[in-house]
Every structure is written in C-alpha cells, then in structure tokens.
Amino acid sequence: MRLQASFHLPPSIISRLQASVKAAGALVILLGIASLPLGVPLLLIVPVVVTSAAALLSRFPPVTLLRRLLMLEPFAVAASALVLFRPDGWTAFWTLLVKSSLSLTIVIIFSATTPFGDIFMLLRRLKLPGILLTTIALLYRYLFVLADQVERMRRARAGRTFAKGRRLAWFLNSGVIGHLAVRSVERAERVYAAMRARGWE
Amino acid sequence: MALQVRDLRYCYPDGKEALKGVTFAVEDGECVGLVGPNGAGKSTLLLHLNGLLPETDAPSPAVWVRGIPVSRDRAREIHRRVGLLFQDPDDQLFCPTVFEDVAFGPSQLGLGEQEVKTLVESSLRTVGLEGFEHRMPHHLSGGEKRRVCLAGVLACRPEILVLDEPTSDLDPRAKRELKALLGGLPATRIIATHDLELVVELCSRVILIDEGRVVAEGSAGALLGDETLMLAHGLEKPHILRHRHPH
Numbered sequence: 001m002r003l004q005a006s007f008h009l010p011p012s013i014i015s016r017l018q019a020s021v022k023a024a025g026a027l028v029i030l031l032g033i034a035s036l037p038l039g040v041p042l043l044l045i046v047p048v049v050v051t052s053a054a055a056l057l058s059r060f061p062p063v064t065l066l067r068r069l070l071m072l073e074p075f076a077v078a079a080s081a082l083v084l085f086r087p088d089g090w091t092a093f094w095t096l097l098v099k100s101s102l103s104l105t106i107v108i109i110f111s112a113t114t115p116f117g118d119i120f121m122l123l124r125r126l127k128l129p130g131i132l133l134t135t136i137a138l139l140y141r142y143l144f145v146l147a148d149q150v151e152r153m154r155r156a157r158a159g160r161t162f163a164k165g166r167r168l169a170w171f172l173n174s175g176v177i178g179h180l181a182v183r184s185v186e187r188a189e190r191v192y193a194a195m196r197a198r199g200w201e
Numbered sequence: 202m203a204l205q206v207r208d209l210r211y212c213y214p215d216g217k218e219a220l221k222g223v224t225f226a227v228e229d230g231e232c233v234g235l236v237g238p239n240g241a242g243k244s245t246l247l248l249h250l251n252g253l254l255p256e257t258d259a260p261s262p263a264v265w266v267r268g269i270p271v272s273r274d275r276a277r278e279i280h281r282r283v284g285l286l287f288q289d290p291d292d293q294l295f296c297p298t299v300f301e302d303v304a305f306g307p308s309q310l311g312l313g314e315q316e317v318k319t320l321v322e323s324s325l326r327t328v329g330l331e332g333f334e335h336r337m338p339h340h341l342s343g344g345e346k347r348r349v350c351l352a353g354v355l356a357c358r359p360e361i362l363v364l365d366e367p368t369s370d371l372d373p374r375a376k377r378e379l380k381a382l383l384g385g386l387p388a389t390r391i392i393a394t395h396d397l398e399l400v401v402e403l404c405s406r407v408i409l410i411d412e413g414r415v416v417a418e419g420s421a422g423a424l425l426g427d428e429t430l431m432l433a434h435g436l437e438k439p440h441i442l443r444h445r446h447p448h
Contacts, residue, residue, distance in 0.1 A: 116337075137301075141294075190292040195295065196253060196276075197253060200305075201277070
C-alpha cells in the first residue's frame with residue numbers, strides 16, 4: 001500500500017480554480033443530483049453529462065478515476081439497496097445507485113484536484129471548530145506515516161515468511177494490525193509531548 | 202546559570218526506576234554533550250528539562266531553568282525557554298505543511314499573523330530551508346525533516362536548546378550540515394547522542410549517564426578519550442580521538 005498525495009494529477013482548468021470556487025461548484029452539482037426524483041432515469045442524463053465534463057476537464061485518467069470510484073462503490077450499493085423495499089424498487093435502486101456514484105465521482109474529482117492544504121484552509125475559513133480541524137490535520141499527516149509503517153512491517157514479515165496459505169496470511173496481517181495499534185498509541189503519546197513542548201495546552 | 206538539575210529521580214508508572222538522583226548544572230552559552238548507553242535514562246532526563254515529565258508535580262522541584270523551578274503551573278514559561286528537539290522527526294512534524302509546523306509554537310505564544318510569518322521565514326532561513334513553506338512533511342528527506350523540526354523549535358526563540366539524538370538516521374552529508382548548523386547557534390545547548398564525533402566537535406563538556414546516574418563529567422577530550430571508561434558504559438572511544446596524533 002502506497003498512499004499518494006492528491007496533487008499528482010496533471011495541471012488542468014479545474015486544478016487551477018480556487019478551492020472555494022471548486023467547493024461551491026461541487027456543492028451545487030451535489031445538491032442538483034440529490035434533488036433529482038428517483039423514478040425518472042432519463043433525467044440522469046444531465047448530471048452524467050456534467051460529471052463527465054468535470055472528469056474530462058480535470059484530466060483525471062479514466063482508469064484511476066474508476067478504480068477510486070470502485071473502492072467507494074460498496075457504500076453506494078449498500079445505501080441504494082435500502083430502496084429495494086419500495087414498490088418501484090429496481091428503478092429506484094438503479095437511479096439511486098447512479099446518483100450516488102455520480103456524487104462520489106464529484107467528490108473524488110474535487111479532492112484529487114485540490115491540495116489538502118487548500119481544503120484545510122477553506123475549512124478554517126468556514127470557521128469549523130478548532131478541535132475538529134486539528135483532528136483532520138493530524139489524521140491527514142499521520143495517514144502517510146502509518147501507511148509507510150504498515151508497508152515496512154508487511155515487508156519485514158514477508159521477508160521471513162516461507163509458507164503460503166490464506167490462514168497464515170490472515171494470522172500475519174492480524175499481527176501487523178495489532179502491532180500497528182500499539183505503536184500508534186505510543187506515537188500518539190510522543191506527538192502529544194511534542195505538541196506540549198511547543199506550547200500546546 | 203542556564204540550567205540546574207539537583208537529585209532528580211523518576212520512576213515510570215510500571216515501577217521502573219529511570220533516574221536515580223541526577224545532579225548537574227549548565228552555564229549560559231555552554232554546549233554540553235549527554236552520553237550513555239541505550240536505556241541509560243537520557244531521553245527521560247531530557248523530558249524533565251522541558252517540564253514534560255513528571256506528569257504530576259514532585260513534592261520539591263529538582264530542575265531549575267534560569268532559577269525558575271520547573272513545575273506544572275510554570276509549564277508554559279518553561280516550554281518557551283527550553284526548546285526540545287525530539288528523536289523521531291515524524292513525532293515532531295505533526296502539521297500538514299512546513300509553514301504550519303514551524304508556525305505552531307509562535308502561534309501558541311499569541312503573536313500576530315505577520316509576526317509569526319516573519320519568524321517562520323527567518324527560522325527556515327537559519328536552517329537553510331527557504332522556500333519550503335508549502336512543502337508537506339511526508340515529501341521531505343530525513344535531513345530536511347530534522348531541519349524543519351529545528352526551525353520549529355527555533356521559532357519559539359528558546360534560550361536553551363535540548364536535542365535528543367539530532368544526527369540519528371542521517372547520511373554523512375546531512376549530518377555534517379546539521380553539525381555546522383548546531384555549532385553556529387548562540388543558544389545554550391544540551392545534546393543527548395551516541396554520535397561521539399559530534400560531541401567532540403561541538404561540546405565543551407560531556408556528562409556520562411548510565412543506569413539513571415551521572416557516572417562521570419568532564420571535558421570532551423578527557424572523558425571520551427578514556428577508553429576503559431567508555432567501554433565500561435557501552436560506548437567507544439571516538440575515531441576522531443584515536444587518530445588525532447600521527448602514529
């Protein structure tokens with residue numbers, strides 16, 4: 001697993017837009033998608049065109065975009081499945097699935113074309129509570145550190161694993177997760193000490 | 202007197218006695234090396250110098266920073282006067298960008314936005330990382346990370362710098378650059394390290410700690426040159442002292 005920061009996309013019209021403009025645009029599109037009725041699949045053509053245009057303008061490689069979307073798709077499917085109990089279940093399900101996938105695509109495009117720092121500054125300007133901002137910033141910062149740590153631990157284990165088998169893999173992975181949890185707690189303590197050392201109260 | 206430690210004792214919550222009565226003093230402008238084997242209590246001692254340990258106030262203070270006893274209610278003042286550089290830069294660089302990280306300390310001190318910006322710029326200039334403001338810590342090399350950490354500490358304008366293994370995990374060039382940087386700083390410095398060459402080059406005085414006690418204290422040349430003493434405490438006479446005279 002290798003985490004990549006968001007701005008590895010080639011520069012595009014969308015990536016050059018200001019974060020606040022992009023966020024407002026994304027919000028308008030999302031509200032538009034959300035307000036479409038469930039039973040009329042033909043109406044979906046409009047958001048499909050808008051989202052495809054956004055994807056093209058952002059110069060997002062289609063395969064990467066689809067791969068990222070697929071990772072989030074289980075949530076969309078699970079949420080959409082709830083409408084299967086309605087009388088027009090299948091139509092509503094497909095419409096809702098397309099709507100949620102389009103919404104996710106918009107969010108993916110927004111987050112991939114906007115550096116985290118810009119998103120963070122935007123949240124700060126929107127006057128989000130300080131503790132929430134600190135949590136988001138720390139989460140983002142340590143995601144990369146943790147991903148590197150997982151990779152190192154996984155490699156170290158793989159280097160000394162000579163047998164194959166799903167059971168063993170599960171056993172090893174659970175060990176990695178356990179170790180990571182303990183190390184994360186220890187790191188959290190050291191980070192907190194470092195914060196206090198520079199005046200955090 | 203910049204710093205005074207008198208009969209400092211500390212027990213970890215699991216009962217392990219880490220410090221068993223440490224006593225020493227550091228004069229203004231001095232650069233002191235703190236050496237000792239792994240587990241000697243160096244890092245624990247450093248955390249006391251900045252007031253991060255003990256978690257609750259001891260009955261009587263054991264550390265004084267410029268005459269101020271280190272205690273909970275003076276913590277803010279102590280943190281400002283004593284800058285602590287942690288061993289793992291990833292622990293210390295917790296902000297999303299370099300700018301925010303260096304600005305973290307000054308912003309806590311209640312300085313204005315412009316003042317913080319000027320301070321961040323000058324601190325980054327001091328460590329030779331001008332223009333790194335918008336870089337993300339994850340994308341920096343080990344040496345750069347360490348220097349950003351140092352800039353973050355310097356931005357708080359401390360009178361005393363306490364450094365925990367500043368050259369560990371650095372390649373020779375990064376080590377050399379950091380050494381030059383540390384040597385040029387005017388603050389009182391206390392450097393805990395296994396890098397004995399660094400101690401010989403930068404420190405006028407050395408304190409040897411083992412098993413939570415000060416074992417010996419003296420000039421870098423005399424103390425680190427004593428091979429028997431070094432070997433007895435898990436260290437080695439540094440090469441720079443071995444080959445100082447032509448054979």
